[in-house]
Amino acid sequence: MSIDSPSRDQTHSPGDGPHDSPEKVDGRERLGVWLFIGADVVTVGALLFTYLYLRAVDTAGHWMNMWGYQGSLHTYQYWANAAANGTLKNPTLIHVGTVSAGLQWLVAAITVLSALLLWVGEKGLRANKNAKSFSATAVVAALLPVVGIIFTAVLLKDLPQIFVSINDSNTMSYTTYDSAMMALLSSTIFHLVILTFLGLGLSIRAARGVVSGDRWYQVRLVRMFWVWVALSSVVATLITTTITSTH
Amino acid sequence: MTTTLEHATTMAQPKGGGLARHQNFATAIVAGVVLAWVGWFLGRHLFWNGSDNWSDQVTILTLLGWMLGFWIGIGAFNAPFQWLLGRDNTRADNLYYAGDKQGRMRYWKFTTDHKVVGVQYIIVTMGLLAVGGILAMAIRTELITPGTHFVNQQVYNSFIAIHGMVMILALIVAVAGPWGNFVMPIMIGARDMAFPRLNALSLWTLVSAATVLVGTLAVGGLPVGWVVLGTIANQAGPGMDFFAVAIVIFTVSTTVASVNLITTVITMRTRGMTLDRLPIFVWGTIITAALALYAFPFFFVAEANQIFDRTASTSFYVAAGGGTSWLQANLFWLMGHPEVYVILIPAVAALFEISSTMARKPVFSYRTAVGAMVVLAGLSAVVWAHHMFTAGWAPSLSGPFMVTTELISIPTGIFFLVLVGTLWRGNVWMKLPTVWMFGFIFNFIVGGVTGIYLSDVPLDEQLHGTMFVTAHFHYIFVGSVLFGAIAALAYWFPKVSGRYLNEFLGRLSFWLVFSGVQLTFGAMFLSGLKGMPRRDASYSFAFEHTNFISTIGAYMIMSGMLVLLGAVITSWRSGEPSGPNPWRANTLEWQVPTPPPLENFDVLPVITEDPYHFDETTVNA
Numbered sequence: 001m002s003i004d005s006p007s008r009d010q011t012h013s014p015g016d017g018p019h020d021s022p023e024k025v026d027g028r029e030r031l032g033v034w035l036f037i038g039a040d041v042v043t044v045g046a047l048l049f050t051y052l053y054l055r056a057v058d059t060a061g062h063w064m065n066m067w068g069y070q071g072s073l074h075t076y077q078y079w080a081n082a083a084a085n086g087t088l089k090n091p092t093l094i095h096v097g098t099v100s101a102g103l104q105w106l107v108a109a110i111t112v113l114s115a116l117l118l119w120v121g122e123k124g125l126r127a128n129k130n131a132k133s134f135s136a137t138a139v140v141a142a143l144l145p146v147v148g149i150i151f152t153a154v155l156l157k158d159l160p161q162i163f164v165s166i167n168d169s170n171t172m173s174y175t176t177y178d179s180a181m182m183a184l185l186s187s188t189i190f191h192l193v194i195l196t197f198l199g200l201g202l203s204i205r206a207a208r209g210v211v212s213g214d215r216w217y218q219v220r221l222v223r224m225f226w227v228w229v230a231l232s233s234v235v236a237t238l239i240t241t242t243i244t245s246t247h
Numbered sequence: 248m249t250t251t252l253e254h255a256t257t258m259a260q261p262k263g264g265g266l267a268r269h270q271n272f273a274t275a276i277v278a279g280v281v282l283a284w285v286g287w288f289l290g291r292h293l294f295w296n297g298s299d300n301w302s303d304q305v306t307i308l309t310l311l312g313w314m315l316g317f318w319i320g321i322g323a324f325n326a327p328f329q330w331l332l333g334r335d336n337t338r339a340d341n342l343y344y345a346g347d348k349q350g351r352m353r354y355w356k357f358t359t360d361h362k363v364v365g366v367q368y369i370i371v372t373m374g375l376l377a378v379g380g381i382l383a384m385a386i387r388t389e390l391i392t393p394g395t396h397f398v399n400q401q402v403y404n405s406f407i408a409i410h411g412m413v414m415i416l417a418l419i420v421a422v423a424g425p426w427g428n429f430v431m432p433i434m435i436g437a438r439d440m441a442f443p444r445l446n447a448l449s450l451w452t453l454v455s456a457a458t459v460l461v462g463t464l465a466v467g468g469l470p471v472g473w474v475v476l477g478t479i480a481n482q483a484g485p486g487m488d489f490f491a492v493a494i495v496i497f498t499v500s501t502t503v504a505s506v507n508l509i510t511t512v513i514t515m516r517t518r519g520m521t522l523d524r525l526p527i528f529v530w531g532t533i534i535t536a537a538l539a540l541y542a543f544p545f546f547f548v549a550e551a552n553q554i555f556d557r558t559a560s561t562s563f564y565v566a567a568g569g570g571t572s573w574l575q576a577n578l579f580w581l582m583g584h585p586e587v588y589v590i591l592i593p594a595v596a597a598l599f600e601i602s603s604t605m606a607r608k609p610v611f612s613y614r615t616a617v618g619a620m621v622v623l624a625g626l627s628a629v630v631w632a633h634h635m636f637t638a639g640w641a642p643s644l645s646g647p648f649m650v651t652t653e654l655i656s657i658p659t660g661i662f663f664l665v666l667v668g669t670l671w672r673g674n675v676w677m678k679l680p681t682v683w684m685f686g687f688i689f690n691f692i693v694g695g696v697t698g699i700y701l702s703d704v705p706l707d708e709q710l711h712g713t714m715f716v717t718a719h720f721h722y723i724f725v726g727s728v729l730f731g732a733i734a735a736l737a738y739w740f741p742k743v744s745g746r747y748l749n750e751f752l753g754r755l756s757f758w759l760v761f762s763g764v765q766l767t768f769g770a771m772f773l774s775g776l777k778g779m780p781r782r783d784a785s786y787s788f789a790f791e792h793t794n795f796i797s798t799i800g801a802y803m804i805m806s807g808m809l810v811l812l813g814a815v816i817t818s819w820r821s822g823e824p825s826g827p828n829p830w831r832a833n834t835l836e837w838q839v840p841t842p843p844p845l846e847n848f849d850v851l852p853v854i855t856e857d858p859y860h861f862d863e864t865t866v867n868a
């Protein structure tokens with residue numbers, strides 16, 4: 001490999017400050033964020049694959065139906081005692097309904113709203129160079145996902161548990177629909193927690209002047225990921241609210 | 248008086264590092280153990296112990312505590328929380344994190360210098376190979392004669408599972424870990440990786456995942472085989488919780504590493520390092536990273552589903568609740584086949600590099616070679632169901648999957664031709680890396696051709712589940728990838744240590760391992776053809792002789808690996824000095840001093856042609 005004499009801007013000795021211009025670092029970090037988004041696309045895709053696959057096979061009709069006794073962990077002991085005493089009645093076919101589509105859309109809408117808010121904040125920061133007002137916008141954008149987390153937790157809590165007693169083995173169980181929903185809703189919470197962390201970080205950094213009208217690159221990085229999370233919540237909700245029945 | 252002087256020197260330096268000054272591997276273990284205990288304690292009290300998920304809930308919470316504590320203790324969270332609070336690292340902090348002036352201690356810390364991470368990966372790989380190798384010896388010893396000897400079927404199955412997964416981890420990182428980190432950034436003329444902290448994160452996350460995986464052995468093992476088929480794995484003991492958590496953590500490690508490798512190559516190349524001048528090993532690294540980025544999330548979801556089943560009563564893989572093992576099998580193999588090429592491609596790409604240097608010739612049809620790696624990576628995403636031909640999952644898809652699998656032989660055939668084409672009519676310098684490369688070429692043919700047999704649906708129906716399959720993939724993993732990894736070690740060892748890897752011990756090791764592979768897996772093909780099932784601690788007398796030969800061969804492989812370990816240790820301490828460029832190669836890592844200084848280059852080079860123009864056609868060594 002033949003090597004030419006270096007140009008002036010490429011000389012360097014260790015310890016003489018940051019190597020690369022903010023623009024260069026930003027380009028690097030943008031690619032990094034895109035790649036993380038790529039991995040997340042596959043992850044969310046695999047969760048949706050799980051959902052659609054279990055629905056398609058509908059093994060033993062268990063997508064939304066299960067033979068057992070509807071209850072919760074609190075009623076477990078009651079059913080287990082009945083099973084032990086031999087007084088447990090014949091199981092009934094329990095049909096679980098879909099989880100609230102309205103609440104799912106509400107969470108998606110909140111996520112989209114927070115993404116738009118951050119985007120508007122970013123535009124304002126770049127145009128008006130007002131870090132204080134951006135800091136306020138970012139903290140609101142960060143708190144919206146907290147609301148989303150609460151609603152998602154409500155959805156999780158409402159997934160009906162079913163007491164199943166087969167051959168002396170007692171267990172609580174979920175239908176495959178509820179199983180897939182549990183994984184998707186957990187993924188939603190995980191993503192919203194990250195958004196909260198990132199939003200708070202931007203807000204604090206803007207308040208401290210680390211993020212400012214001239215140093216707004218990180219806002220764009222966070223916004224890219226944020227928009228992806230909003231997009232994925234819309235796509236996932238679209239699937240889980242329209243493709244629900246087995247036929 | 249000395250104390251005052253030292254004090255004065257310390258004061259003169261910029262003080263960086265903050266909390267990280269007190270963090271290292273030991274604090275990581277302490278914090279990990281403490282938070283594991285907290286998780287265990289909370290789990291026992293928070294969850295209702297009448298539930299049949301209770302022990303799994305406690306185990307999972309304990310392991311998550313371990314992971315969180317390990318991350319906190321090693322310093323992985325320092326930077327994110329500094330970011331949150333708006334206090335970014337200073338230049339002095341970054342120098343401290345890079346391991347500046349910390350001597351050997353930097354190898355035990357969250358050090359960001361890519362060369363330190365590379366060396367750490369060498370150590371981790373050797374540790375994983377040791378654990379997997381000991382289990383392999385236990386397996387072969389059990390199989391030396393018919394009947395069960397010192398382990399029962401359950402323990403045997405655990406050995407299989409942990410041997411399998413530990414070796415997979417070891418081989419995933421065996422080439423891309425040490426050399427993707429140590430030499431790759433220098434090869435492209437960069438001062439470090441694009442995200443040095445993510446680099447340290449990927450390494451230490453791998454360490455914490457590996458401890459959890461090996462920990463499986465301490466909690467009753469994992470008697471369900473390494474593919475942990477959903478429905479069976481559901482019924483396994485706490486070892487399955489360990490396995491699932493290890494995979495979830497491991498996915499974080501590979502994802503972070505892949506993002507870093509790709510970004511580094513795309514954005515950190517020095518002036519003139521155009522894509523068609525990239526050393527071919529760099530191409531291999533980013534193609535592998537892209538494939539890993541795609542593949543491992545499937546494994547993550549497969550094992551996350553398993554964790555939900557075991558702790559939250561869901562029914563993903565629980566047959567009684569409508570779950571199905573086919574779901575797990577699909578997710579597992581959507582990862583599983585690409586993962587084979589995540590393992591294979593770096594080794595092949597390293598051999599392309601080595602073959603060119605050693606033959607003093609350009610890589611034969613460079614562009615075709617890069618294209619073949621890309622095509623192989625792409626194809627690997629659409630072949631996964633060949634692992635399920637006999638599972639009854641989708642019989643109508645067997646034909647299409649057979650075709651896509653057979654197409655694999657085109658890019659892999661090109662790999663073979665590129666290697667041979669590069670060596671062809673070259674005056675090949677027969678040094679240690681070259682020797683192991685020839686071993687690769689031979690074994691890769693055997694492993695590759697038997698793979699075509701297995702892609703054939705009617706033949707697979709006969710051979711599926713037999714030792715033939717085991718022999719096939721061991722010719723690939725041991726005979727090919729391990730040989731490539733050792734060739735890479737022998738080739739780049741002088742850059743790390745400034746010394747040659749001992750030629751005599753290295754060749755002794757080669758002949759032991761090479762003959763051992765032929766005996767072990769050659770005889771195993773015969774066992775399989777006669778119908779010997781895999782995953783069985785005991786077998787019929789019909790398979791007596793071939794198994795005896797396999798076990799003797801395995802002992803030879805182990806002896807060879809011990810000789811290699813001896814060679815690495817003695818050469819590192821007192822091997823023959825090699826100088827900065829012992830192979831007279833043109834790639835950039837050989838143009839910097841040995842060992843390369845922190846940040847590699849005083850002056851970034853400007854590249855004007857590809858690295859395969861050799862002035863002379865022979866090396867008179």
Ligand SMILES: [Cu+2]
Pocket residue numbers: 583584587630631633634
């Ligand atoms: Cu495969």
